[in-house]
Amino acid sequence: MLDKAMLEMLLEGIRDTLYMTLLSTFFGYIIGLPLGIVLTLTDKDGIAPNKIIYRILDIIINITRSIPFLILLILLIPLTKLIVGKSYGATATIVPLTFAAAPLIGRMVESSLKEVNQGVIEAAISMGARKRMIIFKVLIGEARTSLLVGVTIVLGTVLGYSAMAGVVGGGGLGDIAIRYGYYRYNTKIMLITLIFIVVIVQLMQGLGMLAAKRLDHRR
Amino acid sequence: METAYIEVQKLSKTYSAKNGTVEALKEISLSIPQNEIFGIIGLSGAGKSTLVRCLNLLEKPDSGTVIINGEDLLTLSKEQLRIRRQKIGMIFQHFNLLEQQTVLENVCFPLEIRGIPVKQRKEKALQLLKQVGLEDKAKAYPSQLSGGQKQRVAIARVLANDPDILLCDEATSALDPETTKIILNLLKEIHDTMGITIVIITHEMKVIQEICTQMAVLHKGSLQECGSAEEILKNPKSKAAKRLLMIKETEEETDYVG
Numbered sequence: 171m172l173d174k175a176m177l178e179m180l181l182e183g184i185r186d187t188l189y190m191t192l193l194s195t196f197f198g199y200i201i202g203l204p205l206g207i208v209l210t211l212t213d214k215d216g217i218a219p220n221k222i223i224y225r226i227l228d229i230i231i232n233i234t235r236s237i238p239f240l241i242l243l244i245l246l247i248p249l250t251k252l253i254v255g256k257s258y259g260a261t262a263t264i265v266p267l268t269f270a271a272a273p274l275i276g277r278m279v280e281s282s283l284k285e286v287n288q289g290v291i292e293a294a295i296s297m298g299a300r301k302r303m304i305i306f307k308v309l310i311g312e313a314r315t316s317l318l319v320g321v322t323i324v325l326g327t328v329l330g331y332s333a334m335a336g337v338v339g340g341g342g343l344g345d346i347a348i349r350y351g352y353y354r355y356n357t358k359i360m361l362i363t364l365i366f367i368v369v370i371v372q373l374m375q376g377l378g379m380l381a382a383k384r385l386d387h388r389r
Numbered sequence: 390m391e392t393a394y395i396e397v398q399k400l401s402k403t404y405s406a407k408n409g410t411v412e413a414l415k416e417i418s419l420s421i422p423q424n425e426i427f428g429i430i431g432l433s434g435a436g437k438s439t440l441v442r443c444l445n446l447l448e449k450p451d452s453g454t455v456i457i458n459g460e461d462l463l464t465l466s467k468e469q470l471r472i473r474r475q476k477i478g479m480i481f482q483h484f485n486l487l488e489q490q491t492v493l494e495n496v497c498f499p500l501e502i503r504g505i506p507v508k509q510r511k512e513k514a515l516q517l518l519k520q521v522g523l524e525d526k527a528k529a530y531p532s533q534l535s536g537g538q539k540q541r542v543a544i545a546r547v548l549a550n551d552p553d554i555l556l557c558d559e560a561t562s563a564l565d566p567e568t569t570k571i572i573l574n575l576l577k578e579i580h581d582t583m584g585i586t587i588v589i590i591t592h593e594m595k596v597i598q599e600i601c602t603q604m605a606v607l608h609k610g611s612l613q614e615c616g617s618a619e620e621i622l623k624n625p626k627s628k629a630a631k632r633l634l635m636i637k638e639t640e641e642e643t644d645y646v647g
Binding site: 287289290292293294295296297298299300303307308311312314315385386387388389 | 445447471472473474475477478479481483485486487488489490491498499501502503530532550
């Protein structure tokens, strides 16, 4: 059914897809997590309200979130070249993927942290807790289930974006699907890669939800 | 004349609401002597919650002063206020425990805030859990506890910092009468053995009757009456106090009929 070369190519595709998705999500959180925390703190009901900072970050996120990924990919080519040295391949795709993921992550983190019961935050303030303690122990500690569900959603979205990068030779399963399925009308290869993508998303979703449930002590 | 431990002078607080402003507190002046169990009663919207939240500055008053043990809280720096708050305990209507942490970790939390080493934290927390009768629940999570048990955890947690003041914001309002009694008895025991000044906010006369030595009656943001609880319960002078006592009697009658 599949020759050896084909199989090797698919395995490489899976490896590249996982590599891009996981690393971009990781780098995305390095930017997005602090972003979400700052949004939560500086919002009007936060523990350090600051209208100006909140508004600026809010606008930046809205702008970057409204740029379609494909356009962002092209817009960032000079930056990608600067960081990675080239603009195609799996490693290069991590740059635009990270930039697409970060504002999404910022929003997800913000919404998770804002779910934390205001009363518990107030109790911590009444105990004389430092802001750092409130951020890590109360906000992140209490919202951890929601944050983990967020990670799962982000992984799925980033994986979807990574497949789109195939259009410009981004590598990974999406690249294979486009090259064989779209340019060469090889429907079989396209469907097989599609199945792999679905299975990977399912696995990540399942594992993420399981971990979230394990960590939740609220019921 | 006893010296005031908590002294509130001309405290005012106005909120802006959708249709105009709400005066939550109108020039409230109040002094609470050391080692009393002081009740502040009023109907919902009387401003009592705002008042108690001004005592540890969870809420910043628009004007007036809050003096605790001779120290004007409003003149403290942020850092000084943070440290001072560690000695002003507060318990809440909805307990406000960390839901993702065990009972033991919840009681350890204020000690963690103060940077006490883990081993000492645990020792002290276990001893406090014993004091509130929940040592067997140390490894449980709040979601596995009843309302009364949750409030006992909150009390153990608040005692971890050896506070000199304990503020209770409707601490028994979410509990049934039986559990309310248990919690009030626990508060009284804490007061008697540890000599903590307790301020209780409530809308129920029976809470005042049960444990308060002094009381203040609040109505629509103004202080109506203030003095010995026994005196006011026996011979209320203000309209608001009379009304609150009447509500209590009707409730008791319904209890009897029901």
